[in-house]
Amino acid sequence: MNKTIIININGIVFHIEEDAYEVLRSYMTEVKRHFAFSSDNDEIVMDIENRLAEMFTERLAEQNKQVIVLQDVTDITARMGNTNDFDIDSDETEFSAIPKASRTLYRDMDDRMVGGVCSGLGHYFNIEAKYVRLITVLATIFWGTGLIVYLILWIVIPWAKTRTEKMAMKGEAINLQGFKRNFDEEVDALRQNISDAGTRMKPGFNAAEDFLRDAGEHTGSFITKFLSIIFKLIGAFVIFVCCSLLFASLLGLLFVMGFINGNEMDGFPFNVINPEYQSPIYFSAALLIVIPLIALILFALKVLFNRKITGRTTSFALLIIWLTGLGMAVYYGAKVGAEFKTEANFEQQSLIKSYPVFYLKLNEARFLSKGDSVDYNITFNGRRGRVKMGADLGEIDFYVQKSDDSLTVLVKDFSARGRDFQSALTNAQQSTYTFVQADSIITLDKYLSFPPKQAFRDQDVNVTLRVPVGTHLIIDGDLNNIFHDVNLRDCLPEDSDWNTPSEWIMTETGLKCADEALFKKNTEPK
Structure with missing residues (x-):
């Protein structure tokens, strides 16, 4: 009676005898060690494990059994090949020595015009996909059956998803050397496509660069002019509002000082102010309001006409007047506040x-x-x-x-x-x-x-x-x-x-x- 071990390969659970497990574990250790320094070695090892899982599943189904024995592991690893098979001086000799396997019909989604049917048929019959596409177009034009057949095959034929299915579609041997060669071909094709794309896209990039540069210059000029107009409109609005407030403040000052209406204002907060303090307090309040409005109007005029309106002396004088008004307001405000002590x-x-x-x-x-x-x-x-x-x-x-x-x-x-x-x-x-x-x-x-x-x-x-x-x-x-x-x-x-x-x-x-x-x-x- 042999000891049985449960293992998991690519999400599939298998029962395997202990001696067979040791052989399989040694085999996968050699495979991982061999591809350890390859780019994307994890992807290659995963594809190999997927293929092993498929072959073990087929073997158990064929022999109607549930446990993998040593003979199964020996046969399947022999079919997959050994890492020693890579110890050949010439890559060309290595690949030519790899036997071809029978082809399986899949749709090729990597080389497709619509659904990958014609490229899949080309791989299966070992002819170029462009001829199959030509035959399909002619059949559609002259007999009207090409499109119908294409749609039927599109529904019936599965598309090659995994690396194993892609290798089977091209008739490549599904073993270690086949996986290695298939992966290297994909890497080379990707590099070539990137190089070709760079060569083809360089003139486009240059043209795009010129276009973006011109667009940026025109856009910047437009934004500058647009913002200039917006600032001028804002400046004009500020000037209008400040002039209105300035006029209203002067009228208010004349009113409360008694030049327009001689009656005393007895409503709150005017009735809080002592009669002898009213004139200086109203005057200081006018200065606190009017001076900032004048300064804001001068600043808006500077923005509107893009030129200096006042000099340093005028600005300093306005500041002194405003500080004087602030001092008067604080002084007389304190005197009024003391009346509530x-x-x-x-x-x-x-x-x-x-x-x-x-x-x-x-x-x-x-x-x-x-x-x-x-x-x-x-x-x-x-x-x-x-x-x-x-x-x-x-x-x-x-x-x-x-x-x-x-x-x-x-x-x-x-x-x-x-x-x-x-x-x-x-x-x-x-x-x-x-x-x-x-x-x-x-x-x-x-x-x-x-x-x-x-x-x-x-x-x-x-x-x-x-x-x-x-x-x-x-x-x-x-x-x-x-x-x-x-x-x-x-x-x-x-x-x-x-x-x-x-x-x-x-x-x-x-x-x-x-x-x-x-x-x-x-x-x-x-």
Whole structure:
């Protein structure tokens, strides 16, 4: 009983006896050693292994057995040849001594016009492929059968994929010498094709080089001109935009300086600036805006006309002017910022006649008083009336709290900022907030006001209405914007108008909705 070994050759598993395996392993070792220094030796060895796998498969099928024995290895390696067969002085003698094998019909995909059928037939019948192609064309022209036969053979005949199939197609002996010669022929043919291709392509390369050089020069010239036009268009657009901004800045400067409109600007942030600082701050702001616009216009003109517009002296002068404006802006900006350093408060209390029910309303209009009319030099030409002022001059925070006794009191807590405590307190004292009581109706102003000449110093007022426990309050929805601690809409039915009055009651724990069930329904999580 002999020991059997399982081997894998080219992905095919074979069972082989141990002595036969040793002979096959020695054979493949000699083959690999022989081709070790050949170019692409791995490809040659792989082709030899493929051929051995094919021959072992055929041998096992012919003898209807499953195990490769020593005799099989001896016979097949003898057919493949030995590496000693290469020890011949002349390559020509070596190749001439190689016997020819029978040819197998394949399509030659390496020498094809369409499908490789004619070149395959040429190899099979040992004639040149051009004659087979000529016969096919003539048969197609005169008898009409050449094309049909060609298509049928194209479908039926397989194409030579592996090196073994290509050698069988050409009738070459499928052994070591055959593999070596076939591989050398392919390498020589590849080198010759590369050489011929280089010779044929050299004039084409020269022509292509000339063409690319000319195309590059013309393309570069076109791109340069195109970019020049784009830059000029951008420069013209920049000049137009900067001139527009420059004109608008000058008009703005004239406006705020009072040359066009003599009225003082009392909107934020202009009302923050002290009257004595307004002219230098506006002037410095104009310099900070105008000088860069002028510099940008000069640069755009330089790009547009490709010439120097200004000298070093002009550029230096513009820089000095701009730095001067920056210094003025920093200096006066710091002085204005210092006006917000300290905060001060003062409180005013007004006793209000008590009622079991109060109606709180909001006066959204701001009317100028008689003193305001004098300050603003406003006359009515003999007609009686008031001038309404719509600007929001200060922040109002309104609270309703429980009174410690049976009195109803309205407390106004004014606050403002200043350079020091005294100036902050003066600014707070100059603030005014008014309300009007008509029986049980209390109308609250929406605005905090202060003298027209007074600069904004973060003035605001906290207005607190303190009522006894049990007092009912009917509060207009307009007050919700300044009302704190409660949301008036929590005491209103759904889909109510925003100004719908709501009813509240003062309790020991604070202001509560008169309809507690409605309040819970509106405030419970949804």
